[in-house]
Amino acid sequence: MGRNASQGPGHRPWMRRWAVPVVLALLLGSVGVVLALTSADPSTTPAADGGVRVPGAPREVRTLHVSPDGDDDGADGTAERPLRTIGAAVRASDDGDTVVVHAGTYRESLKIEGRPGLRLVAAPGEEVWLDGSVVVTDWVRDGAGWVSGGWTAEFDSSPTYSWGKPDNDRPGWGFLDPKHPMAAHPDQVWVDGERQAQVGSRAEVRPGTFYVDTGRDELVLGTDPGGRTVTASTEARALRVRSAGMLVRGIGVRNYAPSVPHMGAVTVEAPDVTFEDVTVTGSATTAVHVLSTGVKLQDMVLENSGMMGLSATEADGLELVRVTARGNNAERFNHSPAAGGAKIGRSAGVVVRDSVFEGNLANGLWFDESVHDIQLLRTRVLDNVGHGVSVELSGRATIAGNVIARNQRNGLKLTDTEDVQVWNNTFADNNRSINVVQDDRDIRARGSYSDPDSPLTWRTQTVAIRNNVIAHTGTAPLTSREKQPRTCLLCVEDFSGRWTAAEMDVTALGNVYQRPDADSPRWLVVWARRDKDPYVFRDVPQFRETALQEQTGVELTGPSVLTEDLGLRPGLERLSGTVAQPLPEDVAQQVGQPAGSRHLGAWTS
Structure with missing residues (x-):
């Protein structure tokens, strides 16, 4: 939502530096062992x-x-x-x-x-393994729980990227969900590898929970530790890379407890650094933060972090290749300003390919605040609690060859984003599969950082939607009966009331729409018409006749056209010659397919 989630000093002349508190978060945090000067x-x-x-x-x-x-x-x-x-x-x-x-x-x-x-x-x-935890022993029964004395590990619980500052009190801008008030406390305990939930007092301790009594230097556990291995975090940061051109390969990182202002258990603060075959798991807040240019993350796993798998800010030339981000936001931070699989901000030339964003308890992958020249290719974005992919206040993006399915909110959300090519993706069983939105932040930033030298307009313009399979298969229920009337497979809306979908140059051609029956969902397409309520089309012929879209597109009603692993059934593949549009050369080069070829949905090989 354009909220400042990953802040740090800039590298390009058209980008200003982030706020001083965030720089201090990077420079004044717990620095661990200083190895060189x-x-x-x-x-x-x-x-x-x-x-x-x-x-x-x-x-x-x-x-x-x-x-x-x-x-x-x-x-x-x-x-x-x-x-x-x-x-x-x-x-x-x-x-x-x-x-x-x-x-x-x-x-x-x-x-x-x-x-x-x-x-x-x-x-x-x-x-x-670099390990930020120790095995805790010498447990003594104490009332309904167990206590280990001499526990002196303490961590800062600042909930924002500024040390010592309280959480934002503006509605919708807070990091903490009131239902999970301990999320920003980095203390971590596991019993036989199972994460325990931190509580705020001894009186709240129950099985599956723990409490850190700093006044008595005691760790209080609600689960019987007898015959089990109890581990707890003692270190905040694993690795700060501040040497250009470094390679880190095959080093696992686990169980570190960075505070939110530390930015991550691993921070990359120098250019042209490569990480290969690295797993970062069990970080209290964010696993990895990138704050420099030319960084490549390859064959990495970022999992089970309390807040986020990856954040990146002003990271021009960032490449994510075969990166898996799964199970992040375990502490249930609010989805925004920042939580989930990965959030990338204020960067140019970002490539994400052949990766997986799965089962994150917020958004899967989020590009926000002036990210441009984006390539999201051949990636699976599945089962995330928030949006699958959100591209916000950004532009010049190719989104091609991806499988985006079973995300509880939008599959792909494009907000105030221009020049986007959405080619050959498979969307299945998202709430809104493709949601294209304009609001008024191009006029009033309302807290989002707007750089006057940015090449982007923050206006939704020129969005081409081609050769996608957009399905509600019937194998997963819609979110609720109340939401069904507002659920749609393709939605285009201007909440500022200034433009029609045609004036925004949003076009749809060569796509397949599939649902099990005419009411699931009832609205096939929602189509903006400036300051009036949008058109609501219940079938493709209506959409074609009124909006002059989908001249070759088709609607299929009945059994799913997708296999269990979200590939295409043979009957759908046979439609490619008459429905799909020729693949343009620039997209073909990016996805590694022949220019001019016709295919529906994501490629499976």
């Missing part, structure tokens, strides 16, 4: 051997090994004599070196700067 003068940068690095002088690139059985004091980091901690290896490293981490659990909080090109990688085939 950046010097403004490269001629005085310390070398790994304690001397001075001379600019341009050749040196041997080294490999340093780390193992839980190593020794930080007497070892030299060779495979035969590994160091014990990752921190010691980074301190001993130099530009372009490789730190190989061997199997084990490392309870560290790392900040890596002044090491451009460093490679931090797990040894091939070995399981490595």
Whole structure:
């Protein structure tokens, strides 16, 4: 909804810097272990051997090994004599070196700067975890619960991106849902791997809950710990990457407890950084935050975070390739300003492909506030509690080849967004499958950040909807009988009352609409007509005759045209030649299909 969810300093001349409190959130938070210092003068940068690095002088690139059985004091980091901690290896490293981490659990909080090109990688085939939790023992029965003494881990519970500030009190702008008042408290406890819910007093402790009594330095548990493993978070941050060109590969991150203003358990604050084959799980708020350019996240899993899997701000050139974000917003923050699978703001040239956003307890994937030149390709967005995909106050987007299904709100919501190509997607059993909306924020920003130098207008203009399968299969119920009259497969509305759908240049051609009967949903298409109530079309022939749309589009009523895994049944594939439009060259290049080919819905191979 255009609310400032992921804030930080800008990189482009047309983008202003974010508010000072957010920068302070990044710079003044709990920083963990400082591993290196950046010097403004490269001629005085310390070398790994304690001397001075001379600019341009050749040196041997080294490999340093780390193992839980190593020794930080007497070892030299060779495979035969590994160091014990990752921190010691980074301190001993130099530009372009490789730190190989061997199997084990490392309870560290790392900040890596002044090491451009460093490679931090797990040894091939070995399981490595950065772990922000410890096993808690010595439980004593205390009334209806159990107590472990000497618990001194404390975390900041600021609910916004500004340290010490209360939650927003403007309706609809608060981070916290009153039904989940402890969401911003980062303390975390698991019993045999099952997350326990934090409560605000000893009196509220019940099975499945815990309380942190800071006055007595006690951890109070409602579930019997006998014969079970109890773990609890002790570290706020796992990894701050502040060295350009770094590679992080194969390092798992689990159970860290960042406060909301920390931005994430892992933060990427330098350009041209790559993460590969990394899982970040069990973060108290956000798993990963990207705040720099040219960052690539590949083969990553971001799961079970308290608030959000990924946030990114002013991250030009961000690539997400085979990224899975699932089960995030476990603490039930409000869907906005920020929660769910991923939220990306104020960035250009963002590519998301071959990824999965599934089962998040808010929106699946959200582009917000002046994101442009977006590619969302061949991605599955399924079973999210909020919108599947929201593109808001943004533009110049290609959304092609995706499967967007069973999201409790809109499948795809385009709000104040221009120049969008929606080609060859499969939509199934969302509340509103495609919802195209205009409001008045192009005139009055109403709290959304509007940069006068942005190339975007924040007006919904030029939206092409082609070759999509838009279905309510009948295998999933509509949300409620009360909402059925307002549910539609394709909806275009201007709540500012200024434009018709035609004046917004929203066009629909070559799509297939499918529902089990004429009342599920009753409204097939809603079509804006400026300051009047929108047209409501109950079938494709009405839509074609009145709005002059869907000259080749078809409506199918009856059994689902989709398989259980949301592929196309053979009968639907045979319609491609007469219904679908030729794939334009630019979209074809992006999705890897032949230009001019005709296909309906997402490709399955």
